[in-house]
Amino acid sequence: MTSHISSPTPQEPVLILGAGLMGRLLGVALARAGHAVRLLDAGTPDGSGGAARVAAAMLAPLAESAVTEPNVVAMGQYALVRWPELLRTLAAPVFFQQAGTLVLWHRQDAPEAHRFRAILGGVQQALPSLPHPQAVDAAAIAELEPALAQRFHQGLYLPEEGQLDNRELLQALNQTLAELGAEVQWQTAWTLEQAQEHQRRQGGWVLDCRGLGAQGNWNMPAGGLRGVRGEVVRLHAPDVTLQRPTRMLHPRYPIYIAPKPGHIFVIGATEIETNDLTPASVRSTLELLSAAYAVHPGFGEARILELNSQCRPTLADNLPAVREAAPRVLQINGLYRHGFMISPAVADAVLEHMHSGTQTLAQRLGLRFDTLATTATA
Ligand SMILES: Cc1cc2nc3c(=O)[nH]c(=O)nc-3n(C[C@H](O)[C@H](O)[C@H](O)COP(=O)(O)OP(=O)(O)OC[C@H]3O[C@@H](n4cnc5c(N)ncnc54)[C@H](O)[C@@H]3O)c2cc1C
Known part of the structure; x- marks a missing residue:
């Protein structure tokens, strides 16, 4: 399922606005390709x-299939193969594992579990190559996560799902950019118009990867770019050991607990329709x-x-x-709550377009890729 976009020859300069996830990932790939x-x-x-x-x-991708479309799930499956290949090329190690996701619920939330299973069944039909969720009982839960033994009696194990350490990744991408000789300027906010003015003078490509910072440039009839706020707590819990992300189904307070190395846990779930970037609320934190x-x-003994809080573009x-x-x-945007899950797929599709003018991968994965040619004929 891997795609290997061939590296091209003489390369034009590329100006990238936004060195978040997408900007850094593309920056490394393009610098490596000689730009x-x-x-x-x-x-x-x-x-x-x-x-x-x-x-x-x-x-x-499987857990997220409950809240997204099959094409995003397909991009997630593609990226699960690409991440280890990409990480191997970086200047510093990045924690990455594929130990699956454990989905749990309390007895009283069984209807929620029923609903979740039904959705997974539907996605499985649309994408038969997805790994199959496995029902787990108390003994199987205890085997997968000894720390949760006796606490839950039923759940679902979603094999092959992964996670990585986002902060290690951002740092490793920075290091790699430096090694490849890319120029990075921090605390420099540009508009798309400034970048295009620069392009008129210097030539080359402009990639707009500003996430929510690109809001003024995505006014479309169907609606623009918006923020979906999420709040997360980062804990150090030496008394808790979990091997893999755990999701708790709940009609009002679903949460995920993502373990990082060193008994660090990122706990979150909230989804609030707003661009509000103020600190986390007491209500969300309590929940x-x-x-x-x-x-x-x-x-209970963990340290906060x-x-x-941040907004997903x-x-x-x-x-x-x-x-x-x-x-x-x-312009590359709308990664919403799936940036890490899908960015290698989006990056490969962008590289293919830049180097060969085609959108084969985007079409295969169902990534919307509007070119001037397609927009003109639409
Ligand atoms: C709480 C939370 C939890 C999440 N959990 C997950 C998860 O578990 N799995 C997953 O796959 N995804 C997750 N995501 C989503 C993921 O973080 C995003 O999809 C991803 O970061 C989007 O990447 P991006 O590069 O488009 O934007 P960003 O990562 O937001 O980067 C945009 C960059 O543009 C810069 N910028 C803005 N304006 C300007 C300007 N005018 N000029 C120059 N630079 C500018 C910003 O400083 C920033 O560095 C989560 C997001 C949130 C908020």
């Missing part, structure tokens, strides 16, 4: 100002922490390292899109 890459970012090297820094970075405590009392249909706004100007 002179320049990245401008409004924030700082640690990723402040973007969604990528606070994300849980779960790579869970997240209570739900985590109900999963394992060891979280961070309480974060989201288009009207909640799907990602690439748009050719002008010749050699590509």
